[in-house]
Amino acid sequence: MSIKLRTSWTHGSKNCFKEDARRRYIDEFSINADTFVLRENKCINYEAPFLYLLFSSRTVLLIDTGATVSSVSFPIQQKQGRQRQDMILVVIHSHNHRDHTAGDVQFQSKNFTTLIRASVAAISRFFHLENWPRSIGTYALDYQRRLVVIPIPGHEMSSLAFYDCSTGLLFTGDSFYPGRLYISNFTAYVQSISRLVEFIEFNNLYVTAILGTHIEMTQTPQIDYPTGTTYQPNERQLDLSFEQLKELNYELQNQWKNGFHQRHRAFHNAFIIDPNPSELPLLSMNEHFSNHQFLLLSSTNSDHVLIFYMPMFKDLVDFQLVFLAKVNNSTEESFLLSEENHAWTIESHPLSLNNLINGNLTSFSAKLHQNDTEDNLENITINIIHPFLTINQLNSSEIEPYQSLRYISYPLLNSTKLQIHLYLLHQLRVQPHFDALVHVMIDPTNCTSDIDRNQLNKLIEQNGNEWVFHELENDIIHRLTSGYATAQLLGDIYSTICTMQFIKEVQCRFFSDYETLYNDSSKQLFHYQLNTCQLVKMVQREVNTNYRDEDKVFHGFLPIWAIVLFGIAILFIMMFLAGLICYLIGCLQSQQDSANNMRASMLEQPLLIDNNQLQTSTMISNELSQKSRDHRF
Numbered sequence: 001m002s003i004k005l006r007t008s009w010t011h012g013s014k015n016c017f018k019e020d021a022r023r024r025y026i027d028e029f030s031i032n033a034d035t036f037v038l039r040e041n042k043c044i045n046y047e048a049p050f051l052y053l054l055f056s057s058r059t060v061l062l063i064d065t066g067a068t069v070s071s072v073s074f075p076i077q078q079k080q081g082r083q084r085q086d087m088i089l090v091v092i093h094s095h096n097h098r099d100h101t102a103g104d105v106q107f108q109s110k111n112f113t114t115l116i117r118a119s120v121a122a123i124s125r126f127f128h129l130e131n132w133p134r135s136i137g138t139y140a141l142d143y144q145r146r147l148v149v150i151p152i153p154g155h156e157m158s159s160l161a162f163y164d165c166s167t168g169l170l171f172t173g174d175s176f177y178p179g180r181l182y183i184s185n186f187t188a189y190v191q192s193i194s195r196l197v198e199f200i201e202f203n204n205l206y207v208t209a210i211l212g213t214h215i216e217m218t219q220t221p222q223i224d225y226p227t228g229t230t231y232q233p234n235e236r237q238l239d240l241s242f243e244q245l246k247e248l249n250y251e252l253q254n255q256w257k258n259g260f261h262q263r264h265r266a267f268h269n270a271f272i273i274d275p276n277p278s279e280l281p282l283l284s285m286n287e288h289f290s291n292h293q294f295l296l297l298s299s300t301n302s303d304h305v306l307i308f309y310m311p312m313f314k315d316l317v318d319f320q321l322v323f324l325a326k327v328n329n330s331t332e333e334s335f336l337l338s339e340e341n342h343a344w345t346i347e348s349h350p351l352s353l354n355n356l357i358n359g360n361l362t363s364f365s366a367k368l369h370q371n372d373t374e375d376n377l378e379n380i381t382i383n384i385i386h387p388f389l390t391i392n393q394l395n396s397s398e399i400e401p402y403q404s405l406r407y408i409s410y411p412l413l414n415s416t417k418l419q420i421h422l423y424l425l426h427q428l429r430v431q432p433h434f435d436a437l438v439h440v441m442i443d444p445t446n447c448t449s450d451i452d453r454n455q456l457n458k459l460i461e462q463n464g465n466e467w468v469f470h471e472l473e474n475d476i477i478h479r480l481t482s483g484y485a486t487a488q489l490l491g492d493i494y495s496t497i498c499t500m501q502f503i504k505e506v507q508c509r510f511f512s513d514y515e516t517l518y519n520d521s522s523k524q525l526f527h528y529q530l531n532t533c534q535l536v537k538m539v540q541r542e543v544n545t546n547y548r549d550e551d552k553v554f555h556g557f558l559p560i561w562a563i564v565l566f567g568i569a570i571l572f573i574m575m576f577l578a579g580l581i582c583y584l585i586g587c588l589q590s591q592q593d594s595a596n597n598m599r600a601s602m603l604e605q606p607l608l609i610d611n612n613q614l615q616t617s618t619m620i621s622n623e624l625s626q627k628s629r630d631h632r633f
Contacts, residue, residue, distance in 0.1 A: 012042030065103030094173025154189025177212020508533030
């Protein structure tokens, strides 16, 4: 049978805080009378997973329960559509990730409902799979509709695929969809995709469409939206083909044959293979060797400090790193490091950034200085605590930028029940951009959330939380500096939204296009100019009076070539206006001459008429005189 699917779905909003942005909590589409596709609103949860509802004469099957707990924010239990009590609802999962299982609580202890836990043991028991993952099972909804159940671990250990024999649809969860295919176990994933392809080909099954659980790719081949995007206006269609599944299998088999050290991310038109870092070779040893800069701040643990790496953008590929560390110092001044809200700049001795990320480097020597007080500390040893809290690789691929301002949060030591203090780090994905860190405070009573109030503080104080400020554009002009703003906690199954007060901008650096450099490894030209945001005061549009360059004017705002082009443009505009004025004056003079000529013609016309009348009267008078003379004679 032929399947006709939508080419577009509800794809979020530029501002998810607008009144109508979250009103439609779910998008639904009917493939036929017994098969429905549901999608969660991206403004409720950016994951926006797809769910599938299959009907039969006696059983309703729901695949996944969505990314939101609350039946108020996301009432998925009301969507299962059972009209008769003699019908049974069975809830199963494509895999055990919380963006697919969060809604389970809405189905627990419900009448005529069977909820299957997303674990290998529970799945194997329900579907009678005796040899996971090699066993293939079947499940009959009724005597007419039957599913084939195929274990495909690799993305997650309990991942499943379902082939619907009545429609030819293949449901693959997060194992295959138009987006980044995150692989937690590369070996298992390669074997799973291979088994899936072989099963379809061996049984000569007709696949009408392959339906995954997300859309992350744009309509431009090989380009995806970044993680956490809440607005995807140009996203790719949902369905994939069996040919594209074979394309994935071919790529995996080649990487498997080439060995571990040749394993890599692979970009295809409709999907991206993206193994977890633990499943990829380490970064090249001893590269990015230089004196690197870090920022040191106090943390929630008095024995630890927070370290923020300061990207220098001297290479096309850079990193945003955050980690905890212990500091050893031979002087008695080390107590200064534990003082709250004091930022220290770390200047390391030469080290390899790659070795630091790989974990080969467990400590490094450095000196510290504080700009506010001019304090300095020498002979400092930074002892790194692994794993890192944040590792973002910048420009690792071409990617759509974030539309709204986004920050990553890290808790401070001085938080209380009524005041939660956080550091917010501006989240980077592409360069050039701005690297900023701000101290904020949250009053939990100014938050809305589905989580219990006693657990809210613990949720907010987790390291690495991602926040999106929907009402602020992602640029330096709208960066967080002072006042208040409202943010949504991304990827949160409790729909948490908080108002934050900005205490202080700890540091900010702005990277603008200026200097041309040549990168030997990538063979590409790129431009950057590093300034502090306080000097390039973009928010108030102030002129920087301290920063000057020989080939710049207006103190860093416009280079000479821009002034020359601007002058030429003004010259052309003046010439155009002069020509236009001359043309208009000429037209007016012509119109004046025409008017004068018309007036003269109008004055001459009565004179001509009078002259003609006089000539006519004279001729008549002469004829009468002649007739009078003739009559006499």
